[in-house]
Amino acid sequence: MPELPDVETLLDAAVTALGGTRREGQAEMAAAVADAVAAQEHLVVQAGTGTGKSLAYLVPAVRHAFAEETTVVVSTATLALQRQLIERDLPRLAAALAPLLGREPTFAILKGRRNYLCRQKLSGAGEAAEDPDTELFDPRQLSAMGRQVKRLHEWAEETETGDRDDLVPGVGDLAWRQVSVAGNECIGAAACPFGQECFAELAREVAGEADIVVTNHALLAIDAMQGYHILPEHPVLVVDEAHELVDRVTSVATAALGDRAVSAAAKRAARLVEPDATERLGEAADGLALMVADLDPGRLDHIDEGLAGAVAAVRDSAHACITAVKSVSAEGDADTTAVRRRTLAALDEVHDAAVRLLESFEPPLRDRTSVVWLAKGPRTAPALHVAPLGVGGLLREKLFGDRTTVLTSATLALGGGFGALAAQWGLGRRTDTAAADGGQGEGGEKGAERTDDADTAAGEPRWRGLDVGSPFDHRRSGILYVARHLPPPGRDGLDERYLKEIEELIGAAGGRTLGLFSSMRAASAAAEEMRERLDLPILCQGEDSTGQLVERFAADEQSCLFGTLSLWQGVDVPGPSLQLVIVDRIPFPRPDDPLASARQRSIGAHGGNGFMAVAATHAALLLAQGTGRLLRSTDDRGVIAVLDPRLATARYGGFLRSSLPPYWETGDPEVARGALRRLDALAAERRPAPAAAG
The missing domain is CATH 1.20.120 (Four Helix Bundle (Hemerythrin (Met), subunit A))
Incomplete structure (x- = not known):
């Protein structure tokens, strides 16, 4: 095999072919991934929005797959990122790198067996109707299910993948269960008369030959912990959206x-x-x-x-x-x-x-x-x-033990470092931080963390942490406004002073608001109130599919969208349609959350600070994700308004604020409203004039 170009050359070729420009954070991350793979050392890397982290890990991953004739697995938490990688990033990257590598890199997506149609179960005449699970549903549901199962039979004759996501429009879970099996329900290809035609087995065969395999955190956990070994052998693993890893693994282990x-x-x-x-x-x-x-x-x-x-x-x-x-x-x-x-x-x-x-x-x-x-x-x-209570031991033994793992996300450095999440992953204690570039990075402070010899000697994995910053100038682009004058949030719904604050902020912004609330009850109550007080379109989660609501919100600059958890992480609306993010309260886990409260108590019983390790870390992660909805492109400007004064006044407020990008901060409501009025006026000036009649 001819000598392969280095990662820097491949990255430059990919960026040029895709019509982009070189980004220092992206280049730094790509080099760090390559170094970690060469040193067989785990890497934790925070790459802010706009860095281009997908290319930064895909390029060294492809080069390693070529050099070692092996497979690299990329795991994601969301279907949206899976689709982005498979349908956009990887096809374009493969075409860009082919001239330098001698052939196009190959890639495949692999999901859990339940996501593929099972020909054997599909052939079982009358079995679906006798399924005892269906007795839990009323006749109308079963009738609808029958129509959907008939459609699935027809689709089975034409589909080449059997992948549920390729069925448009889709079917309900009850219908899909009649034609699919979980991994522990499968009789195996050797015993199955449809083994040679099995969609799940065909997907595994394709994945086994691919340079890059894209999967999800749940399947990654099942493969590592339950012994099904669905994924091909992979000495290198990239975990994107790594902030979701603990929750997804915990779900599989429950x-x-x-x-x-x-x-x-x-x-x-x-x-x-x-x-x-x-x-x-x-x-x-x-x-x-x-x-x-x-x-x-x-x-x-x-x-x-x-x-x-x-x-x-x-x-x-x-x-x-x-x-x-x-x-x-x-x-x-x-x-x-x-x-x-x-x-x-x-x-x-x-x-x-x-x-x-x-x-x-x-x-x-x-x-x-x-x-x-x-x-x-x-x-x-x-x-x-x-x-x-924790999955760190499982991850350390099953995931990090025999491969090099790269964990990345836009939000990993909570409280200014990687220690909080590293402890949850089982990577060991927080270590000293040293500036990676001698000072301030372009998007804020950048730093590196590395395990020391004592950690390694104790049997904990060797790892390095790196924050490559962001191309955004957060201090010039965003204002963090904390409403210090408001009372702490209560348990009896939104205080009238909170509602008045929301009304004045949205009025100053002329709409353009994403409202992130701690509960659906609070979101609905705020939406009803604002519809009475403001002559603006107020959309609320649950009134339509989330995707449709986000599309309507993005299309109408005067609209507002209120909602809860899924909106904290799932909204990507660049431009003037989103210039104000309102957070009603610090998103601590509910006091009666059984898992969070038990973890907090256990850490406290063993001498740790359970509140900071569990509740504050949970809140910091969600705050970083939620406030990250504001700046989605380098041209975006706006205000983040946190109505909960504890962010400024409580002892843990510093930890939470240091988990956010370095926005310019204020506690003056008129400063926040004045900035929003100026942005509204500027957006109005740039709006195209309506076409003349006739």
Whole structure:
């Protein structure tokens, strides 16, 4: 193989071919990724909006894949970024680098098996109608599902990928479940009569030959922790949107146990074995339902004798069913084999959840590594959940142990450093920070962190942290206004003084406002009030699909969009349609959040500051993400208005503010409103004049 060009040459060629300009932060990040891969050292890199971080990691990833004839895996948290990489960034990059590399780099996307249509399940005549899960839904839902399943059968004859995302318009989850299987439900390509045509297996084959494979954090966690090994061997892993990694891994590592799932597993087993065992499991489901009926939802620090007995009955009867089902022979009968496999998967999930629940209560409270809670509500079937208090150990052992990992996002340096998230990932303690460039970077302070020899000797992974800054001049482009004169937020909805502040800010901005609220109730209440007070279009999350609302907001400069969590991270509206971001309160986790409260208590019990490690870190991450909606291009200008005075007055306020870019700060409401009026007037001057009539 001829000698490959270096990363700098490849990056310059890619940027030129794509019509861009060289960005120092992008070049610095690309060089750091290449160095980390060469040194087999983990890298944590913060790259602010506008840096072009996708190219900064894709170029060295492609070069490494070529040099070592291997595959590099890129994991993302959101479908939007997956699509951007597969449909835009990678095709353009491959075409740009082909002349220098001798061929076009290849790439593929790989998702969990549940995302692909299963030909074997599709062929099971009558199986969907007999699915015990469908008994939970009313006849109208089942009728709609039947029409959607018919459409899926027709689509199966023409699709080349079987990928759910390629079906437009899509179908509901209930319908899709009738034609797909999870990884633990699959009988395997060797035993399946459709093994040679399996969409999931074909996707795996394509991925195994690709230079770059794009996947998601959930599948990454399943592959690393549950032993299915769906992804090809990959000595280098890039984790984009790395601020989401802990939550996604925690979700995969969480088990649930509810009477409906137990009953469904019993009904599945009843098709294969004698009724004695399945009747016991059905009775155990009834007992579990009875025991949780009078319990309040929330964290369970202790388990009483009745509930423990009900869970133990589920465990034991599920084990008996598993033994009975395993004794059923299915040689030569693919349909029976498939039913048997799916039945065992349902029974295993019930049994394993029951085991984990009971084991989690065995250690003393201070020494527990799991948390249990009961979730139920008007639209939520009662279920017990068990989750790990932390996933750092899992990540350290399963994800970082035998490969080089690059973790990147626009928001990783919380409180001015990487220590908070590094601890959650299991990368070790926060280390000293030294300026990477001798001082201020273009977009703010840039710095590097590296584990020291003591950390490495203790068995913790070697890692380096780097902040490459941002091309935005935050001090000149954005104002951080904290309403110090307002009272701290209360629990009884938005105070009239908060509503008045919102009204005056939006009035000064002439619309152009994204309102980020701590709850849907607060967002809806604010929207209703502003519709009464302002002659401007006020959009509110939940009134249409989020995508449609964002499109309408971007198209009308006078409109405002109010909402909650998904808007904190999912809105990208450059230009004059968004010049004011309002945050009603610091986004701490709810005090009754079972997982956050248990993690906070556990850290405190072992001598740490649980509030700062959990609640403040959670709030800092969301604040950085939410306020990052303001500046999406180098021409953007605007104001971030945080109505919660604690950001300026509380002891933890400095930690939160240092997690944000270096905006110009003020506590004077007239300064904020004056800036918004000027921006509104400037945008009005630039707006094209209406066409003359006739």
